Structure formats: structure tokens, C-alpha cells
Amino acid sequence: MNQLPATSDVIGLGPVWLLVLGLLLGLGLFLAVTGIRNFFKGRFFRGPLRSAVGVAFGGLAVGLGGVGLNFHTYSRLNYEEPVATIEFQQIDARQYQALLRRDSGEDQAYGLLGNQFQVDARVLKWTGMGSMLGLDPQYRLERLSGRYASPGDEQTAPRSIYGLGGIEKGINVAKWAERSGPYLPFIDTVYGSAAYMPMADGARYQILITEDGLLARPANAPARAAVQRWQ
Secondary structure, X not given: OOOOOOOOOOOOOOHHHHHHHHHHHHHHHHHHHHHHHHHHOOOOOHHHHHHHHHHHHHHHHHHHHHHHHHHXXXXXXXXXXXXXXXXXXXXXXXEXXXXXXXXXXXXXXXXXXXXXXXXXXXXEEEXXXXXXOOOOOEEXXXXXXXXXXXXXXXXXXXOOEEEOOOOOOOOOHHHHHHHHHHHOOOEEEEEEEEEEEEXXXXXXXXXXXXXXXXXXXXXXXXXXXXXXXXX
């Protein structure tokens, strides 16, 4: 499996972007301080104007920092990447205990209803200019749910749905992109992806993500047998 080197472990942004953020903060602080000095020297127009420009640069830097903080809730997407494994223990008919082990080291158990499971993720992709700034494609697991093979059961049977995204931090880039559409200069697309497979007692699946979306692959004999019966 090929992997690209991580560009930054700070907020998920490339070094060029971090440099721009630092320059904006430095310039904003410089203009604000010199503007205050000019005001006290009797330059009542130039001083406040310079300070206002400095505050504007500082506000821009804070906004970019908020975007970066939101990026930190995503993970870099480099070709085909394993993100988790999920293993099932059958409790009752159409009722399973699922253990989700993320590659980040987090383990969490969930009770799922149905005969299939589904994992959803959100993916951010960048334009060529975004890539030049060192922005890697990003993903974030969003949801784990149980599902039913029958559409009728999907409409009437009990459901089990769990959020995986955690607390939203910073500026919500996905919502911003949905509202702004083509006016954002660096975001190519924000899209959702899902993968689903049959549940079975003892079955284990590997969850992977590529630039085309999520994949779920059977990782042991019970999972392979369940997929064979499902097909």
C-alpha cells in the first residue's frame, strides 16, 4: 500500500498554509500596534485606519485557524487506507453486538439491529490550487448503523444509528462548502460515502477508504461465508 508523507501533524494543513497563517497574524499585530502608536502621536486618521487593517488581517487569520481546527477532525486520505475493523457477536435474531476498532486506537462497542451494517464517511477533496498549498484529501467517519435487507423492514422495523464524527470543532467546512458551492477557491467537492455488508456471528470486516469512497472487506472465514450467502 502506497502512502504519501503527512504534510503537517498540527491542524491537518500543509506548511505553506501554516506559513500564510503566521504571516497574517504577524502583520495584523504589527499594523494594530503601530496604528495605536500613530493615534497617540496625533495622527487621528492614519492611526485608526492602520489599526483597523491590522484587526482585519488578524480576523482573517483567526478564521483560517477555525477552518484548520475543523480539518483536524478529519484524517488524511492517501490512496487506499485502512481506517477500522468491525467484529460481530450475535445476541439474538437480527440483533448483534459490534466492536469497532479504529486505526487511531479507539475501541467502541455498539448494539446493532438488522442483518446488515453500514458505515458512512464524509470526504473533502481539493482543487489543484488546494493541492499546491499542501492540502491532502481528508475523510471523517460519520455514522454506524444497522440495516435490513428488506426495504419493508427498513421502513417499519426498529433502527439503530450511532454518530462517529464526535464534537464539531472550529468552522464547519462541510456546511460552509454546501452553502458557498463554487465560490470557495480550494474545495473541489464534499461528498458522503457509505459501505454496507451482512452481519454474522464471529464475522470481522476491514473498513478502508479510497479517493472513490468507503470499502468493507471480509477479514475472516465467518465474514467471507456471510458475503457468499448474501451474494
